[in-house]
Amino acid sequence: MQKGTYTYDYPRPMVATDCVIFGFDGTKMQVLLVKRGEEPYKDSWVLPGGFLRMEESAEESARMMLREKTGLRETYIEQFHTFSAPERDVRGRVISIAYYALVRKQEVRQGANVSEVGWFPLDGLPELVFDHKDILDMALAKLRERIMFQPVGFDLLPEKFTMRALQSLYEAILGVEFDRRNFSKKILHVGLLTDLNESARSTPKRMAKLYKFNAESYGRLKEKGFRLEF
């Protein structure tokens, strides 16, 4: 593209997409951030994002960006809000369409042309510039809203996992604790999981049963909703 060649009758804002990429390490929720390579705010951590190109939709833009940073295709992403305060970006009027993504951390490999990316736990975030802290906070709020009534985990956990891992995920997102026995009973009762009749050692102690999600009932519960009380 050439510079200085786009002229319009009325002023137009820039439009960008930003993406809050959540991962789970077995204990805590983490977020992927990138270090800015240029001014303004060079070397500060920000959410991965970029300007929208004229021939792509916002979702395509977000997916593209996600692939660059994580090497992943086919990720679960969800648009959750568009940020449009006039002064939110020092570079001028920039509107940002924000997505959150849920990824399996262990499948992430660093993309090609990526300078510096890092995973940060929610309680150990670096300072974020622009309004990215607000964006992240809203992403988390939306994720919490979602997890209360829809199953979550399919996109964050490996294919096979223990009941404890699923419980830890719920606890990490919601910041509450469940009774082990009741959690397991509820999850098994709604038929969300398939027992694989295998075991694995996730802690250095006794082996634990492995489960996988039952795609059919996962989808059904996502439609219909179910509530995990607490």
Place this chain on the structure above:
Amino acid sequence: MQKGTYTYDYPRPMVATDCVIFGFDGTKMQVLLVKRGEEPYKDSWVLPGGFLRMEESAEESARMMLREKTGLRETYIEQFHTFSAPERDVRGRVISIAYYALVRKQEVRQGANVSEVGWFPLDGLPELVFDHKDILDMALAKLRERIMFQPVGFDLLPEKFTMRALQSLYEAILGVEFDRRNFSKKILHVGLLTDLNESARSTPKRMAKLYKFNAESYGRLKEKGFRLEF
């Protein structure tokens, strides 16, 4: 503003806001539409909307527009999605930040510079141009999602209303039917309503008790969520 004076280094899309305004007439959910006054699609019905100005946020833009069409301030509005498919608008690349609003129909008065607006029931919509049918459908889906876990009605019903009116509202949004006795029991049990110890005739038959929302518990249930089973 002057024409033809805005030049940028890179191409930029236009950004608009569109608003799905829901009202309730006691029986059915209705949507406010406006008739286009200019080409393209002159005289077709569309969702009220307009281009974003450089000095206002999307929410300010949506509220402004809402006031023009309905005369209402302080309306409940909620951003639910941003539509960005490259070909969604024949006029060029237009991105639309969409809101839905819940209003009390009886408080709506026609705004000043409004050509033609109309309320349409969901099952009697005219043909909508652009992708406005998709926008409306998603608004309804989001509203349904919300009503299942949060109280709704404060913004749609008059201050005083009968239990039947609230039930009809729920039934209209969700498209299901509830048992009168169980619905009433559940609603009263969660403490959503205050009994006004007044009666009124909403049908030509026996008078019915009037209630109003209990703001305190309405707010609490909105935070915490509650589920109306069906």
Place this chain on the structure above:
DNA sequence: TCAAAAGTGTTCTCCCTACACCCATGG
């Protein structure tokens, strides 16, 4: 006096809740 809508209570069942003991494993 009849038709239409409002008001109200009980029973049954199921699920959520709280809670404690035994088993497998590695150190």
Place this chain on the structure above:
DNA sequence: CCATGGGTGTAGGGAGAACACTTTTGA
């Protein structure tokens, strides 16, 4: 053999679901 975490069952209470008769009122 001990510490850690995994696996499982039960008893009680509360809430949802199903269900029918009486009252008020206008026509």
